[in-house]
Amino acid sequence: MYALVDCNNFYASCERVFRPDLMNQPIVVLSNNDGCVIARSNEAKTLGVPMGAPAYQYRDVFDKHHIQVFSSNYPLYGDMSRRVMKSLSHFASDMEIYSIDEAFLLFNNLIHRQQSFVHFASHIRSYIKKNTGIPICIGVAPSKTLAKTANKIAKKFPEKTNGVYVIDSEIKRINALKWQPVQDVWGIGRRFAEQLAQINVKSAYDFTCIPDNWIKKHMSIVGLRLKKELLGMSAIKLEEVPPAKKMIATTRSFEKYYTELHEIEERVSTFTSSCAEKLRRQQSCCNAILLFIQTPPYRKELPQYNPSITLQCPYPTSSSFVLINLALKGLRRIYKKGFSYKKAGIIALDIVPHSAIQLSMFDQPNIKHQALLKTVDTINKNASKPLVKFASQDLKVQWKMKQEKHSPRYTTDIREIIQIDTALS
């Protein structure tokens, strides 16, 4: 049986762990640049704040209902996630960390038959809450997709389920699928839901009744796999070791519009430097990079221009020097004057392990780069912002992300650790 553990309203819950005064208060967490709502507490959901809502359109709603607004604090969420995952790992030898707030555990019948799955999962739930302060829900079922469904049920009916739901019989499976709208099934998004609605498929159960050839034709083998999973046969296995990334990206919106080449050059240098560092952390090199710049798509009245360019590296590399040079060369080729740019990004492609690179016969990597960059990475590693930069970056730190409501990095920076007033009141 697969168990899906999902943290409730994860980012909002992380903020609450260190602000118990906000228990039962509406909370939203905003994306980078305080742009969109990316997490909501249950109270904020009830007040009608949608996921992805542009923050500026909801200022009045936030004020009116005293919704607590936070800028995103990824050092905090990342560290809290690590704590949850580490605590979870005590309960199963086979575990897949699926995302920052979700993990699949394999419940082995032999080991766990001493107690029911419900009891075992409930125990995990209270253990995580006690250890980390984060509330979770657990769904258990014979396939990952059904475990997702079970988790939704646990989340939707907290009083009845106490945050744990197990699908362990045909009756439960069919009832669950009749209850679940097809667009809420893991793997069915908006587009497929629209197509399915046209043939009158509304529930997950309806989906399991469609003939295989229709599914194959319209949804490829991915759809067939999904049907099998919903029928209770496991078709998506656990991935215990995260596979090496096939692409690595650093992309950001600018906090204002940029029109000048030199402004964008600085951003591209910084993004490329960050992307190269991620490559080195994974001990990989890339054979090519893709650079893009974008005008804001939601400003229809502005002239739109969204070029991209793929650049081949002279040899597989993770050197910031080489990649920044390449990216800037590409930027000068696609940049056009007369547009207001809002976003840029760099994506490392065709990634190979550092240990298995094929050198070029004609271009030799500079052997000094590797040692130098290793030193740079070490210096920058524990700093809250980079201490060593490249000359093409903003050495004066003119650029700054908009983050007006940033909470302290309670668990990762000793200067921001929580303070408790011990004076007797």
Add this chain to the structure above:
DNA sequence: TCTGGGGTCCTAGGACCC
């Protein structure tokens, strides 16, 4: 004024090879 960031997988079609 103001709208996030980072990934994966599959398929179709074109270019090319023998």
Add this chain to the structure above:
DNA sequence: TCTGGGGTCCTAGGACCC
């Protein structure tokens, strides 16, 4: 009049996930 069959590789686009 009339032109085969079997492959691979690459890319763009579309779908999905958190």
